[in-house]
Amino acid sequence: ETGVTQSPTHLIKTRGQQVTLRCSSQSGHNTVSWYQQALGQGPQFIFQYYREEENGRGNFPPRFSGLQFPNYSSELNVNALELDDSALYLCASSLQRPNTEAFFGQGTRLTVV
Amino acid sequence: DQQVKQNSPSLSVQEGRISILNCDYTNSMFDYFLWYKKYPAEGPTFLISISSIKDKNEDGRFTVFLNKSAKHLSLHIVPSQPGDSAVYFCAATLEYGNKLVFGAGTILRVKS
Numbered sequence: 418e419t420g421v422t423q424s425p426t427h428l429i430k431t432r433g434q435q436v437t438l439r440c441s442s443q444s445g446h447n448t449v450s451w452y453q454q455a456l457g458q459g460p461q462f463i464f465q466y467y468r469e470e471e472n473g474r475g476n477f478p479p480r481f482s483g484l485q486f487p488n489y490s491s492e493l494n495v496n497a498l499e500l501d502d503s504a505l506y507l508c509a510s511s512l513q514r515p516n517t518e519a520f521f522g523q524g525t526r527l528t529v530v
Numbered sequence: 531d532q533q534v535k536q537n538s539p540s541l542s543v544q545e546g547r548i549s550i551l552n553c554d555y556t557n558s559m560f561d562y563f564l565w566y567k568k569y570p571a572e573g574p575t576f577l578i579s580i581s582s583i584k585d586k587n588e589d590g591r592f593t594v595f596l597n598k599s600a601k602h603l604s605l606h607i608v609p610s611q612p613g614d615s616a617v618y619f620c621a622a623t624l625e626y627g628n629k630l631v632f633g634a635g636t637i638l639r640v641k642s
Binding site: 421423450452457458459460461462465467472473475507509518519520521522523524 | 534536564566571572573574575576579619621627628629630631632633634635
């Protein structure tokens with residue numbers, strides 16, 4: 418059984434650029450959620466995908482978008498990067514029903530300069 | 531609007547003693563609560579959870595207590611070990627919901 422893996426682990430981008438982060442879900446999990454963790458804060462929910470459809474979204478602007486693929490892997494895309502987008506981006510996979518423990522990847526550290 | 535609060539940014543405990551980490555929530559609709567542990571450069575690791583129909587759940591050295599009337603939960607670690615030093619996040623959710631709402635975390639340092 419493989420865990421949740423994210424790529425890349427670190428990334429530096431320039432303000433205004435676009436970025437794509439990737440996540441492979443834990444085997445058997447059909448739900449993937451993305452979280453943003455700013456320095457000194459807890460993770461904040463960005464959105465969730467269940468069976469390739471968006472299933473809820475947090476308080477993030479539309480330039481944050483995502484995809485889930487038939488194998489349940491996922492991408493997070495951020496357009497028009499801003500300095501405040503610098504954070505740790507975490508992917509979590511789970512079984513949606515019930516929404517019990519979610520298993521997290523190691524995260525992607527994004528720095529926008 | 532911070533629905534889950536961990537008011538202690540840090541806690542220092544001697545090895546072998548009890549560590550008590552606290553968490554408060556404001557949304558009475560939350561019915562499932564989780565604790566995660568996070569080491570530097572790693573993602574959060576699930577530790578223990580509790581449903582709102584219970585007031586206590588134990589797993590080895592870890593026990594979570596839930597006081598629904600006070601909207602308060604706590605994580606007890608007994609005995610504390612140096613390897614427990616990490617950031618601990620409390621999270622709340624609806625059991626059939628779609629997101630975890632996290633507190634800001636408490637840094638636990640266990641001194642040997």
